[in-house]
Amino acid sequence: MDLLSGAAADGKLLAGGQSLIPLLNLRLARPEALIDLNPIPGLSYIRSEGKEIAIGALTRHREMEFSPLLAEELPLLAEAIPQIGHPAIRNRGTLGGSLAHADPAAELPCVLTALDACLVAASPNGERVIRAENFFTGFYATALSHQEILKEVRIPLDRRPVGWSFLEFARRHGDFALSEASILLFAAGTGDHCTSARVVVGGSVERPLRIASVEQLIRDELALVSRRNSLADLLRETERRTAIMIQSSGAGGENSDYLSHLTGVLVRRGLESAMERWRKR
Amino acid sequence: MTGAQWKGQAIHPREDRRFVTGCGLYLPNISLPKMLHAAILRSIHAHARILSIDVTEALKIPGVVCALTGEQARALSKPLRPLIPLPVETPYYCLAYEKVRYVGEPVVAVAAVSRYVAEDALEKIHVEYEPLPAVVDPEASMKSDAPLLFEPLGTNILWHDCFTYGDVDGVFSRAAHVLSERFLIHRYSSTPLETFGCTANYDNSRQYLTLWSNDQRPGQAMPILAHSLGLSITQIRLLTADIGGGFGNKRKPPYLVLAALLSKLSGQPVQFIEDRRENLMGLVHACNGVMELEIAVGEDGRLLGLKVRDIADEGLNVLNPTVHSLLKLGNVTNCYDIRAVRFEGYSVMTNKCPSGANRGIGKPFMCLALERMLDGVARRLGRDRIELRRQNLVPPEMMPYTTPTGELIDSGNFPETLNKLLSLIDYESFHEEQKKARSEGRWLGLGLALAIEPSTSNQSSYILTTGKRTASGAAEAAMVRVESDGSIQVVLGDVGSGQGHQTAAAQIVADELGVGFEDVQVSPYFDSLVSPWLYTTGNYSNKFAGTDVGAIQGAAKKVGEKLVSLGAHLLKTAPEELELADGAVRSKKDPQIRKTIQELAQVAYRDLLALPPEMEPGLEGRCYYRAALADLPDEQRRVRGQLFVSNAGHAAVVEVDIDTGKVAILKYAIVHDCGTMLNPVIVEGLVHGATAHGIGAALYEEFIYDEKGQLLTTTFVDYLKPTAVEIPDFKTDHLESPSPYTPLGMKGVGEGGAIPAPAALANAVENALEPLGVRLSELPLTPERVWRAISLAGRKAD
């Protein structure tokens, strides 16, 4: 904390370094100071705390990848993590680092927004909790002040999804996503009807984007047993609404038509996949 | 005479062991005492005048020893000699002088105690530029109002010519069908994992330069260095150790000159190694451009004539342009018997990275354009695309076959290559498979391409573009020596970069001298003082089969003859009664009558009075081997540009996700014929690697410049190389059609796979999207490009 307060405004924090150090090597980033967070003890853990899972900010992706707890309790996260880069990247990259870096084409910002995670930020003045939805403010921009570091991520377990899916589209295996979608389906009671959904996309957008219009559609229309026609219509409409949302966000510049279409396709496929899982339960 | 027990053996390259234990002696691993490290400040503008350069602050940084600007380079060196003399002199030095002409062009160089400090120094150098309008598109660059890269030239067109062979106009006017198509050729490169580098040690006390480098053409580098530095070749020693991949890219005499000048100035050795960004921005790109083809076809499907208009965008290349054009010219008719050809070529400068050699050099695109058109011809005539090709192939009976441009297709069985390919890809059952897939909403396609893969460049072909005869023919040099203990040493001029030369050469010599493979040691390194070499020495155009083999065998033969001669003298028999076998010179009739090579060496080096009176001591043979078939251009401007022709057929089964445009390769088959396979393990490895690069070019790799000439793809994050996930397993098969003109019947392999791969994939994707009427005439086939093509064609089926 002392270091943080003392550091110049453009000091940078080093966690996994998988995104930052390349920039330093290329001399594209020239921070006044570099503070290595890795030696800080007690920030790497994955714990079940009743209604929440708490993950320390310095937990490496690899820990999360092989965590039986996460595989059991947060399958959406477990599905996304192996798609982060390559093993060597995952051996060093950290949860906190990835979130603080806030690359919208990364996997974790998208997934944690879908999971409605709470991010705990610590500063010399104390701690505060920021909801994932409010944490990512733009390209590589977060709600953290330069005195704050991420300490922990808390993910609620009170609602278990009946279906989930994480899909990513990249040029090559391990690349950043051109587009990605996290889908969660929740049902109450007998679990025949979807009472709510979370649909969050990432990739070439500025920040993870909730597609509220699709969440609404799913709430209104989606049941476990749907007639083929109505399901087909639903999926088509899902794709259409997603594409509109992306198009209107301006993402992708002159390629926005392709990107919005692509994102629509991913959300549609993600929904289909989530439904498959629902049926199998 | 001698057994051929090592030829054809699948011996795993012995050099692999060195690399698998991390003992490769790559350029970056060579360190000299007091060595400095160089860094280069590069232009941030695509086109600008240099108004001023101030290095005073940079020189104050502790550890910075010296700096060099273009003005100083001009004072200290002569311009680098261009291949093509231009109407007006366009001096080109190792650093930009007066103007910068591409983003990444070297402007100032600094030598310091470490690369870290050298780069610190770059940040303190102030360069004032006056930006000028840049020209990035080759067709725009040809226009009269284009910004000129070299004002005195008055144009950006370095070369323009038109070659006509046969009655082209007549054929086209009479043809039943004429099809035309325009292709946009994209910019990419081979990107060896080890970047280019050199370590120069200029000894001012005796004006002698010792230079380590991973430049793959030492034969060309030496005279260029000598000329630029005002030295004679005797004042330069050029050394090359292990090269971490070449593919044609590892050639940059300007960097060699630069390092030498820094060493001269500082009085210390100076090492310069490109980093990856410098490599992608400024080493070498393959020409992009435009190709317009017209093909004349008879009613019966005979290909009668071909017209090509090729615009090659060379970036800033005044040193050796037109190479891509010449190679396209030589490959223009591919495997087919097409008798009338017109090739109009332009070599155009733009404000982009200089062009140069890469895997394929233009041939992949020549193949792409023609193979794509053939699918189009088949469609137009309602003919099967396989049968149309088969009908027009040059059959074995017609070989050696001279193409209209003068290339000699010396050997090959193209119909058999095609048959094997169809069998390997299971062509027969694909139609059903495709139908079934379509009914399930899956878009599968099969595409194939046939290609000649010529090798061994004949220097004479440049006479067509330069109008001057400064070099001709093709050759390599080698030395074989039996040492005094009977072990056998081989030194080859050619510097390998992963092709298993150390192993292949040993196989050849072992066969020639009748010894065990293990008895022959091949030096992996080039040393201009030790290795025999000529101008053509080096690793390029897959010339191992065409020249190196002859040199190695020739040198071994000389030693072998001497061994037999000496043996005859010592055994008191006639040489004709003796043979080299089993590590000895022995009587053919009674093998017990023998002298081992060790015994002969003992005499040749020590017991000199036992030698025949007229025989020199020692057991060394040198051979400077000239490849057969090299000729000069004739009056009709026909020439054999590359001398020995391998060939291949590639076929790919792809699945296109029409929602996203993503192309996945489900199956990939390669049938390859490089004549005699000296070492099938090495051959297969080279076929795999070149094919993978062709796939990269087809689907992933692209250098993208914006309209201001800024390169947007400067790291491996943006310039995409295929990984182990993107490259499928390959099904391969081989034919052996030996060349009658090379010593062992071998032909080139190494870049071949890169030639048909883009065409095979483009054809496959079009085949998959046939019902939608999609036509693709631009690579790479990124998901977005494919999707746009689909959207454009409109969805007709669901």
Place this chain on the structure above:
Amino acid sequence: MKAPDVVKISLEVNGVRSEGEVEPRKTLADFLREDLGFTGVNLGCEHGVCGACSVLLDGAVVRSCILFAVQADGTKITTIEGLAKGEKLHPIQQAFLDHHALQCGFCTPGMVLAAVDLLKRCPHPSEMQIREALSGNLCMCTGYVNIVRAVSAAAEIIQIPEKP
């Protein structure tokens, strides 16, 4: 607070205790190559993409070009030079030889170590698992075909993964 000009570090490389004095900004790759002489660590991009510089840090594969040497203080590093036991090659190295899984050799150290990492956590990988695990290591020469075959063969040979 100002960072020191040089920092003393102490680590174990290939089983041998090694010390160094480095600028904080010196990468682990450069430290291993220049200060300790492990030139088997190759630099192909220096921005963490090509994998040529891969080493094992406390048993896990990492890209040494995007790690600072100071971050490796107190760790155990294995480079390619530390895999063989004298003349006896590691099974993966042997498999690379047996299957000609290299040509120029520049990607090989990183590729072998990435394979070591894979087979430790996944002793019987499928072909796709091998390809995915190695997708962070670029090769320009081989087209990966023989590399995948070699790793597959090595997996059969290795019974219990050894900690390096």
